[in-house]
Amino acid sequence: MISRIDLRGATGDPRDLLPRAEFDVEAALEKVRPICEDVRHRGVAALVELTERFDGVRLERTRVPEAEITAALETLDPKVRAALEESIRRARLVHREQRRTDHTTQVVPGGTVSERWVPVDRVGLYVPGGLAVYPSSVVMNVVPAQEAGVPGIAVTSPPQKDFGGRVHPAILAACALLGVSEVYAVGGAQAIAMFAYGTAECAPVNLVTGPGNIYVAAAKRLLKGRIGIDAEAGPTEIAILADDSAVPAEVAADLISQAEHDPMAASVLVTDSLTLADAVEVELESQVAKTKHRERVGQALAGRQSGIVLVDGLEQGLAVVNAYAAEHLEIQTRDAAAVAARVRNAGAIFVGRYAPVSLGDYAAGSNHVLPTGGCACHSSGLSVQSFLRGIHVIDYSREALAEIAEHVVNLANAEDLPGHGDAIRARFDWTVPGSPVTEEQV
Structure with a gap:
């Protein structure tokens, strides 16, 4: 079900030996180029035709009526509403602390340099809607933009054939809870082009954030410069650094939790314990058979992007996870906090057995829009800073x-x-x- 990679005794840079998903954005560029050009020249008409072709939905208009957004909140399951409200509350607590303040430095008498932090004027937030629905991604994109003070916020998400061609009601309800009234029923590369070029229904934006599939990532790369982007997000990843103190059932459950996102999702265990590795494999067999999305989970775990990596000890384990630079990294070792403090490369670090990645996905207060594909060695996750620009003001x-x-x-x-x-x-x-x-x- 999951492969093993034995790095015990290995020296040198382990990056080429570690499992990684194939995510060829460059190859997808030529497919999205004509799509983006079509939207650029024909606007809404192109969006209507492309949405019918790719999503099987015929739109009357791309913008979602405000009454539809309000109605989605009114019919939302009260338990889900309470969970979203708490997720929003915690995210605001964390992201509000990230806001930078302006400051002035007197270089010499009569000469000052001030730094002003100014939010972008308008952002387009992409919320995916493929194999799963992500109202949590509405929270993770909108809250930092609002806390940064962005005056113009637009959200887009693919229309759902199962919901009569409308955006998923849970996504609309999350927008309503956050006070976002500008929502579009457009997905894929065409949605990024809509934000970049603007249409008769949607004004162009300055910045686009949010994860999506490979075509969304390719459109971001193609249009970067005309718009700012947060990242070219690839398939989700979890890496777990664990020793023999970890609980095999919990490790297996956490690997499965990310594998259920997508058949290309990466689940990686790094351990120096053969006993743990064996026990986790047994748990995976048992738990995958019982999980709802067992087919895609099994594909993800069996893929080249997932594996159990055997190392000689904690030092080599740290070297491996720093080289891998996971989107999500769990530390399930003795003295987990001390070990976590030594990690330099990760999108987010989850410390100990009571901080699973699922907590961060929904309600830790942290952001779940994080760098993938090893980009955590040079990039950060989405935050208030993503929506701010530092401007130097020189006065002599x-x-x-x-x-x-x-x-x-x-x-x-x-x-x-x-x-x-x-x-x-x-x-x-x-x-x-x-x-x-x-x-x-x-």
Whole structure:
């Protein structure tokens, strides 16, 4: 059901030896290019035709009526509503603390540099709707955007054939709880193009965030520059670093929890305990047979992207998980907090047996939109900072400029850019007595 990779005694960089999903965004680019161009030139008409082709739904309009959003909340299961409200509350607590404050540094008397944090004007938030429905992703995208102060927020999600061509009611209900009234029933690459180019129904955005399939990722890559993007999200991943203190049934359950997302989902156990590895395999056989989505779970666990990685000990285990840079990393070892503190590369770290990834998916307060495919070694998950831009404001007096003028001119001349120096010279009248800078000085 799941393969083993034995790295015991191995030296060097383990990255090429570790399991990883095949996710060729470059190959998908040529498929999404004509889709994006069609939306660019024909707008809503193209979206209607593309949605009928890919989703089997004929739209009358792309924007969801506000009455439909309100009705979805009114009919939402009270238990689900309570869970979403608590998820929103916890996410706000965490993300509100991420907001940066403006500050001013006095470099010299009369010379200051201020940094202002300004939210983007308008964002498009993509909520997937393929094998599963993700109202939790509405929370994870909208809350940080709102806490950043973004004035314009639009959400899009694929229309569901099973719901009469409407966006899934749970997604609409989550939008209603968050006060988002601009929602579109568009999915796939065409949704990203809609946000990038705008249509008669949807104004263009500055930034697009949210996970999706390979075609969504390819459209993000294609349109990056016209729009900002958070990341090119690939299939979900879980890695678990565990020793013989871990509970096999819990480890197996956590591997299955991410495998049920998609047949391409990655579930990886890194351990120095053969006893644990054997016991987890037994548990997987038993638990997969009982789980609802056993077919896709079995495909994910048996795929090349999943495996049990055997290591010599904790030190090698840490080296392996840092090289793998998982989207979600669980630490199920003795002294789990101390071990977690030594991890440098992960989208999110879950410490100990009572912090499973499922908690972070829904209600830990953290964000579940995280870097995949090893990108956690250089990128972060979605946060308030994703929606802010830092702008430097430079304010110098004549005296403060005069003090540094000679250095600026000398550096300009060293780079053979004399016009830069002339821009300094032009600000001083050499004929005025008492000028703080003489022509000989500059």
